[in-house]
Amino acid sequence: MKIWLAFGTGKSLRFISAHDIATALGPEKCKVFPMFHALTGCDTLSAFAGRGKRTAWTVWGSFPELTNVLSEVNHEQTDIPESCMSTIERFVILMYDRTSTCNDINTARRKLFAKKGRPLESFPPTHHALVQHVSRAVYQGSLSWGQVLQAQPQLPCPSEWGWERTSEGQFKPIWTTLPEAAKICNELICCGCTKRCTGRCKCKKSALPCTSLCSCDGECARD
Numbered sequence: 336m337k338i339w340l341a342f343g344t345g346k347s348l349r350f351i352s353a354h355d356i357a358t359a360l361g362p363e364k365c366k367v368f369p370m371f372h373a374l375t376g377c378d379t380l381s382a383f384a385g386r387g388k389r390t391a392w393t394v395w396g397s398f399p400e401l402t403n404v405l406s407e408v409n410h411e412q413t414d415i416p417e418s419c420m421s422t423i424e425r426f427v428i429l430m431y432d433r434t435s436t437c438n439d440i441n442t443a444r445r446k447l448f449a450k451k452g453r454p455l456e457s458f459p460p461t462h463h464a465l466v467q468h469v470s471r472a473v474y475q476g477s478l479s480w481g482q483v484l485q486a487q488p489q490l491p492c493p494s495e496w497g498w499e500r501t502s503e504g505q506f507k508p509i510w511t512t513l514p515e516a517a518k519i520c521n522e523l524i525c526c527g528c529t530k531r532c533t534g535r536c537k538c539k540k541s542a543l544p545c546t547s548l549c550s551c552d553g554e555c556a557r558d
Contacts, residue, residue: 338354366406367402367409369409369476369477369481373475374405380472398429401423401426404418408473415470423465425438431443463512464513466512467512471508474490474496474498478491497509526538
C-alpha cells in the first residue's frame with residue numbers, strides 16, 4: 336500500500352511519501368510511533384518544557400531502548416511496569432542533559448540546579464510528575480488511539496490514568512502528587528545578611544541554619 340500526504344498550500348504544496356518514510360523507520364518504530372507522539376506532547380497532552388519533537392527524535396535515535404519500552408506499554412495495561420518507567424526516565428534525562436549519567440530523574444534535577452545553574456524552567460519534571468504524564472500518554476497513545484478502528488472502544492475512566500474530575504464534572508491533569516514546594520520546602524529560605532546574622536535574619540527567624548544560598552554563604556552555621 337502506498338500513501339501520499341499533501342503538505343503545504345499554493346506554490347509550497349508538496350506530496351510526502353508516507354510509505355517510504357515507514358520503510359526507512361522500520362516496523363518496530365512505526366508501531367510505537369503513536370505512543371512516542373503522545374509521550375512527547377500532542378493536542379491532548381503537555382510537552383516537556385523547552386524540549387520539542389526535534390530534540391526528542393534525536394535522543395530516541397541514540398537511545399533505542401525506548402522502542403522496546405514503548406512497545407510494551409503500547410498494549411492495554413492496568414499499570415505501567417517500573418522497568419518501563421526507569422527507561423522512560425532515562426530518556427527524559429537525556430533530553431535535558433545529553434552528558435548525564437543519572438538514571439534517577441530527581442538526582443538529575445538536583446545536579447542541573449547545583450552544578451550547572453540551570454533556570455527552573457529548563458529542568459525535567461520530577462519523578463512523581465513524570466509518572467502522571469506517562470499515565471496520560473499511555474491512556475491517549477495506547478488505550479485511546481489503539482482502539483480507533485473499533486466501533487465501540489472500551490476505555491477506562493481517565494481518573495485512573497493521570498486525570499482528576501473537577502466539581503464541574505470535567506477532567507483536568509494531575510500534574511504531580513507532591514505537595515506544593517513553597518509550603519514544605521523551608522530549606523529554600525535564604526537570608527541577605529552580609530555580616531554575622533542577627534535576630535533579623537530570615538533563617539534564624541525560621542529556626543533554620545544558613546546555607547550556601549544565603550548572602551553569608553552559610554558561614555554563620557559554622558560559627
